[in-house]
Amino acid sequence: MSNFDETFDFVIVGSGGGSMCCALTLRNGGKSVVVLEKTPLLGGTTARSGGVMWIPDNRFMKRDGVPDSQDQAHTYMDAVIGDHNDTPGATRVRRQTYVSEGTRMVDFLVDQGIKLNRVSYWPDYNDEAPGGSEKGRTVIAELFNVNELGAWKSKLRPNFIPMMSTLDEMLKLRFLKQSWEAKRIAVRFGLRTIFAKLTGKHYVTAGAALQGRMLQANLKAGTDFRTETAVKELIVENGRVTGVVAEVGGQLKRFGARLGVLVNAGGFAHNQAMRDQYQPGTSAKWTNAAEGDTGEMIREMQRNGAAIAQMEEMVGNQMSIPPGMENEAVKPVVQGMTAAPHAILVDQSGVRYMNEAGSYMTYCQGILARNKTVPAIPSHAILDSQYIKKYGLITSPFPSARKPQEWYDKGFLKKADTIEELAGQLGMDPATLRATVDRFNGFVAKNHDDDFNRGDRAYDRWLGDRFHPKNASLGSISEGPFYSVPVVPGDVGTYGGVVTDEKARVLREDGSVIEGLYATGVSTASVMGRAYAGAGASVGPSYVWGYVTAKHVLASA
Ligand SMILES: Cc1cc2nc3c(=O)[nH]c(=O)nc-3n(C[C@H](O)[C@H](O)[C@H](O)COP(=O)(O)OP(=O)(O)OC[C@H]3O[C@@H](n4cnc5c(N)ncnc54)[C@H](O)[C@@H]3O)c2cc1C
Numbered sequence: 229m230s231n232f233d234e235t236f237d238f239v240i241v242g243s244g245g246g247s248m249c250c251a252l253t254l255r256n257g258g259k260s261v262v263v264l265e266k267t268p269l270l271g272g273t274t275a276r277s278g279g280v281m282w283i284p285d286n287r288f289m290k291r292d293g294v295p296d297s298q299d300q301a302h303t304y305m306d307a308v309i310g311d312h313n314d315t316p317g318a319t320r321v322r323r324q325t326y327v328s329e330g331t332r333m334v335d336f337l338v339d340q341g342i343k344l345n346r347v348s349y350w351p352d353y354n355d356e357a358p359g360g361s362e363k364g365r366t367v368i369a370e371l372f373n374v375n376e377l378g379a380w381k382s383k384l385r386p387n388f389i390p391m392m393s394t395l396d397e398m399l400k401l402r403f404l405k406q407s408w409e410a411k412r413i414a415v416r417f418g419l420r421t422i423f424a425k426l427t428g429k430h431y432v433t434a435g436a437a438l439q440g441r442m443l444q445a446n447l448k449a450g451t452d453f454r455t456e457t458a459v460k461e462l463i464v465e466n467g468r469v470t471g472v473v474a475e476v477g478g479q480l481k482r483f484g485a486r487l488g489v490l491v492n493a494g495g496f497a498h499n500q501a502m503r504d505q506y507q508p509g510t511s512a513k514w515t516n517a518a519e520g521d522t523g524e525m526i527r528e529m530q531r532n533g534a535a536i537a538q539m540e541e542m543v544g545n546q547m548s549i550p551p552g553m554e555n556e557a558v559k560p561v562v563q564g565m566t567a568a569p570h571a572i573l574v575d576q577s578g579v580r581y582m583n584e585a586g587s588y589m590t591y592c593q594g595i596l597a598r599n600k601t602v603p604a605i606p607s608h609a610i611l612d613s614q615y616i617k618k619y620g621l622i623t624s625p626f627p628s629a630r631k632p633q634e635w636y637d638k639g640f641l642k643k644a645d646t647i648e649e650l651a652g653q654l655g656m657d658p659a660t661l662r663a664t665v666d667r668f669n670g671f672v673a674k675n676h677d678d679d680f681n682r683g684d685r686a687y688d689r690w691l692g693d694r695f696h697p698k699n700a701s702l703g704s705i706s707e708g709p710f711y712s713v714p715v716v717p718g719d720v721g722t723y724g725g726v727v728t729d730e731k732a733r734v735l736r737e738d739g740s741v742i743e744g745l746y747a748t749g750v751s752t753a754s755v756m757g758r759a760y761a762g763a764g765a766s767v768g769p770s771y772v773w774g775y776v777t778a779k780h781v782l783a784s785a
Contacts, residue, residue: 230463232471232484236260236452238781239472239485241459241525242493244272245767246748246774248442249333250490252340253778255449259785262483263451264474266458266520268383271439272494273518273721274749274767275385276558278395279435280347281367281771282764283330287338288346294363301327304352304359309757316537316727316735317753325730326755326772333775334367342441343370347396351687352762353587362686366763368395369438371431373424377444383455384443385518387436388558392424393417395434402564402625406695435767457481459525462489462532462745469532469744487781488744491734492774495722495750496523497542506539506724509596509605514547514718516558521721526751529726534745535737538724538753543766544592547718548609548622551638560622562609562715563588567682567691569703570615572668573715575604578651578661580668583680585688585701589760592717606714608654610647610665613707618693622713642712650710665705672704721766725752732777746780748773 237259240247248271251261269275284301305323312318338344350364371394374381389398397417403410424431432440446453456476463471463482471484496502497517503510515521530536545561553559566573567585574580575598582594598604611621620626635641644650647665648658671677675698682688683701692701726747727735734745749770756765 230465230470230482230484233481234262235471235484235486236262237485237487238490239264239483240490240492241472242266242272242491242520242751243270243453244492244494244749245274245439245770246777247490247492248439248446248774249337249771250492250748250774250778251446251451252442252449253336253775254781255446255451256340257778257782259487259781261451263453264457264459264472264483265453265455267518268455269385270383270443270453270455271385271436273521274770275435275439276388276516276518277435277720277767278763279369279387279438279767280350280395280764281768282365282762283334283367283768283772284327284365285331286334286346286365286367288344288367289365292346294361296361296365298327298331300359301365302359304357304361305761307357307359308354308759308761312757314537315753315757316535318755318757319730321730322755325776326769329776330768330772333772336775340445342445344368345370347763349690350763351685351690353590353687353760354685355687356685361762364762368434369441370394371433372437372440373429374432374436374440375428375430377440380443380447384432384436384440387432387434388516389433391417391433392421392431393433402620403695404626438767459493460528462528464532467743469742485744487785488746490774490777491525491529491745491747491751492749492770493525493751494518494521495725496526497521497719497721499523507542507722509599510542510717510719513554514549514559514716515721516545516561516718517721519557526725529734529745529747532745533736533742534726534734536725536753537727538757539722541723541754541758542592542719543589543721543723543760545588545718545720546591546595546715548713548715550622550632550640551634559718561588561718562622564691565622566609567688567701568615568619568693569696569701570618570705571609571611572664572705573607573609574661574664575602575607576654576656577602578654578656578664580664580679583677583682583688585682585691587687587760592719595715595717606716608712609715610650610661610705611711612705613709614703616711640713643709645708645710647710650712654712669704669706672702675699675702677702721750723750723754723756723766725750728752728773730776731780732773733780746777748777
């Protein structure tokens with residue numbers, strides 16, 4: 229064997245979701261583990277994220293009497309993901325392993341003291357499909373007092389929600405004006421913040437709570453974490469991956485791995501050259517993935533023979549980026565904007581082209597597909613005054629007629645007394661936009677969107693305004709002045725990468741296994757194929773395949 233500077237049973241590249249889960253499982257099995265992270269912060273995009281995991285048939289659903297089963301989950305995944313020759317990440321055997329191991333993984337984490345729960349109501353993104361769950365299969369970590377990490381606190385990547393509120397609460401707070409439940413949540417949130425200040429606690433939420441809890445459990449279990457350690461190469465001896473070369477403080481260091489290496493190094497959201505090659509029309513300027521998401525480990529695995537697939541896919545997240553926010557690390561996503569009443573999305577010719585209340589992934593797939601035939605990047609959200617009076621816009625959750633003057637001055641927010649005048653400002657044919665709006669208003673009057681069935685699903689209505697009469701997602705665009713903002717196909721990460729089997733082992737083009745090499749998360753071709761089953765369909769798989777890796781390593785050792 230080569231000379232190594234340090235040797236462990238197992239080496240993990242990147243500190244994302246699967247990394248934390250794999251390391252904890254391996255430490256539980258008595259193996260030595262090091263996690264090598266390129267940036268100064270631990271937790272990856274996962275820590276920044278909502279931190280929710282889509283895990284069918286989980287213990288919290290059973291506890292709360294929410295119906296589900298392994299079979300029901302398979303039926304749903306078969307319906308929304310399906311069997312396709314060009315999605316080798318989503319083979320039937322991988323889908324089945326995902327479901328069975330996901331259930332076990334949640335039990336394992338709870339047994340390890342990780343405080344998890346379910347989100348009370350977050351419909352699957354195709355809840356209308358066979359096997360779909362209206363209440364949802366989404367698991368989340370409870371708020372975490374990050375002060376418990378002591379000196380490691382400053383090493384945890386912060387979350388996109390700076391408040392001490394759960395994601396579930398945040399989702400309900402948007403109805404503060406209409407809902408007593410939301411008002412109670414606001415009071416609880418206020419009291420919690422005061423209590424935390426008085427008692428010296430600092431609660432973090434969502435992905436930071438999940439990754440923070442996992443970091444704490446791993447530190448207790450003896451996992452070794454190294455930050456600012458960028459892996460450059462895999463070491464391969466006699467066809468087996470036996471370690472990695474990493475750059476530490478300007479020096480190259482060789483880390484030996486007796487039982488194998490897991491790559492959990494994210495995707496290529498910040499690599500414009502890879503985006504141009506695989507996802508033309510998308511931009512590294514429109515991603516909310518953490519800065520370490522630069523794709524070099526996918527390339528390094530490829531260099532060592534790994535097959536890649538599903539590289540065209542990203543977890544789309546529609547964005548409307550006001551002037552001055554172009555360089556923010558987390559740019560404004562507008563998931564609910566055109567799912568709410570009194571709003572539609574049109575292409576640059578003024579035509580509606582999709583159900584605007586679909587999941588963020590299908591929404592951005594829709595924009596990119598439309599753009600192949602009609603200019604649609606950006607597309608334009610068309611809103612009326614009812615919308616402006618009832619709902620917040622982009623950066624503010626609260627309604628207000630006053631918007632930053634710069635938005636108007638820079639032509640980002642357009643305002644006109646008539647639809648025709650608005651069309652003129654947008655360079656569209658006024659008659660076309662008028663016809664689009666009239667047709668949509670006709671659907672609102674009959675309470676059914678005959679073109680795209682918007683508002684038919686529980687998911688659409690959940691994303692809309694549940695206090696709106698008749699249909700939570702359908703309301704006329706009829707009261708001037710009228711407004712528009714541009715919408716681009718942003719993302720929270722890419723969704724293709726190396727092909728792995730049901731043990732999370734990396735495969736070559738011919739289907740053979742690269743011994744000693746495992747991969748998880750968005751470094752891999754997703755088990756979800758080209759679909760997004762429900763909230764947590766990225767963090768969930770990262771965790772589950774990390775767990776599967778550890779079990780395979782322990783069983784083989
Ligand atoms: C605001 C926001 C909200 C989101 N909400 C959710 C959600 O609730 N649920 C969900 O499923 N998805 C969500 N997503 C998407 C999801 O967070 C990501 O797709 C997912 O976290 C990716 O996880 P991962 O484990 O693959 O990688 P990551 O968590 O990104 O971890 C990869 C790590 O590897 C490191 N790395 C990269 N290259 C190297 C190298 N050469 N050497 C060493 N280290 C390296 C990176 O710096 C990074 O820390 C959200 C994303 C954002 C931005």
